[in-house]
Amino acid sequence: MHTVFNLLGDKEDNITYSLGWALAQSDNLVQALLAEFFKVDPGMTAAIGLQDSVRGAGRTDIEVKTDQVHLIIEAKRGWELEDPTKLKKYTKRFKTDEALTPALAVVAECSLEWARPRLPKDIGGVPVEYMSWRKVVRLVEETAAQSGSHAEKRLLRELHRYLKGVMTVQNVQSNLVYVVPLANWPPLVTDGPTFADIVVKHNRYFHPVGGGSSGWPTTPPNYLGFRFDGQLQQIRHVDRYEVHEHPWDVLIPGIGAEQGWEPSPHFFYKLGKPIIPDHDVKTGGLYGPGRHWAAIDLLLTSKTVRAARDRTQKRLEAVGEE
Template identity: 35%
Template sequence: MAELRRYGAAVDTVFDLLGDNENDLTAALAFTLSKSSVLTDLLLQLVKLETGRDVALRLETADESGRTDLEIDLGKRLVIVEAKRGAGLPTTRQLNKYVKRVLEIGSGALVTLSAAPSIYAELAVPSELSGVPVSHIPWADVLEAISTAYPSESRDARRWLAELGRYLRKVIYLSDPASSWAYCVSVSREKPGGGGSRTYKDFVVNENIYFHPYGVGSNWPLDPPTFMAFRWNGSVHQIRRVMSSEVIPTLQARWPDIPLTEETDLPHAVYKLGPPLPMQGPLPSGANYRAVRLRVLIDQLLTQPTLKDAYMQSKVLTGQQR
């Protein structure tokens, strides 16, 4: 069997011919829904709707209010799906534009589709807008629905379900340039919320855990980094791989001894850290970064004489500075 490549990338599924942006993902999903009534039923069940007899799928339908990603027309009910490739979510303002379209049909739902976990979406997006329910489906749930639908479908539908599953796993969890970067943060001897038994540094060094606010303030990442670098006392002391991540509603949900404050009573991303990578020794900062968070290429962290040099050279190598 011959290998097919496009723009240098392997074409493993027919959907790879579309590309990998949000419109491509939505188009691949819509096509497969048109071939698999079981998958359609399962996804609608996730938003507490039943299919009914007549189902029409429409991609990128535009009117004066804007252009939707995907519409699932169930006759007197309309489901509008707004999709994101990463962990982002549509804004409430964007979703509000489509409320009128749903109400004109009769009823229905607005659905956000992204890599964001449900617990974050529930906190970040209202549950209804002007009486129209708003629900969230993580891409991981779509993959699970594909696996559930597969045994019950026809041979033809199974082929498309398998293609979509392979495509989504490749695109949604695609290794990108971020896999070469470390997210460098400062960890202090202060305690979260000003109390409890552990400092921020204790969590990293002794418990192999790091956490930060999720979806609120200061541009914290929505997608977990591949690596993290931790600095204290003016130097980078550890570089760790992020082994797994989850989002919790508050720090108290995991650590009840942490005092309840405005800073701790928020959704947090929690990272399980792998063992420290070998370093020649602590890497001096070379500048007063204080609590500044930096993105630095791993190879530069391991070869440059200071964090400042590693940071500046990372920008040069990636075209951010000439």
């Protein structure tokens, strides 16, 4: 269902602006959000800033100031977390009013368990907090239920529907990663790329459109995982895709005829930035051309792809999705 927020779009900046605009309209939402990040009384809302640029202090997504606290929110779509060097720039803004209690908050789609070890506890004494979009959605829903004004309820319910629609984390299956093997040798043509190079160096991937007994998906996944050299190497978000009859010729002109590949419908993906596990994720005995589905959080925290796959299946069975 479309909402007024859908008119803005579903890009990262659009989502950030939607949340910021709702905060500017709903003091109840502001108070609920601040209560998650501050142990002190957050005080009365004084100002909401959206995507404000200050020379030497970066461009913030959302700033919330009250008469007691100052919060800067960096909002990200997907599992990518903000670089601490960028967060450090923001701390300069807190020096303009040192009487206020400061905090930095990162919002992204990953779980708290994944994000917390990858973010600093503080930067120059300013606490760095984390909240998942799942938690934001729940906070908006709870605030809407408790709000007294009909206009505020309507606004927050629309924001709730919008965020649920654009945040893949709300669907247990939309955070599944389709893990595929890649050949790291030999090159496809003399002095040319390998299949692994197409992903790693060119941020592209393609596979047949599924159907029948092929085993390939009939709907493009949100995430692709790539394994070679005996382990999961990286995960990529699918930024966009198209259906193409011979995507290989786009990457390496003429290779289709050289290899004898017949044109057929393929999903041709443009991949986002790599998400690299911070520990070795071995295959766990999954070899050859096998392709598997696994939840992204389980892939990034399990010791093997097999373990992540099996734990994912149990999770899906528990919620009645197989």
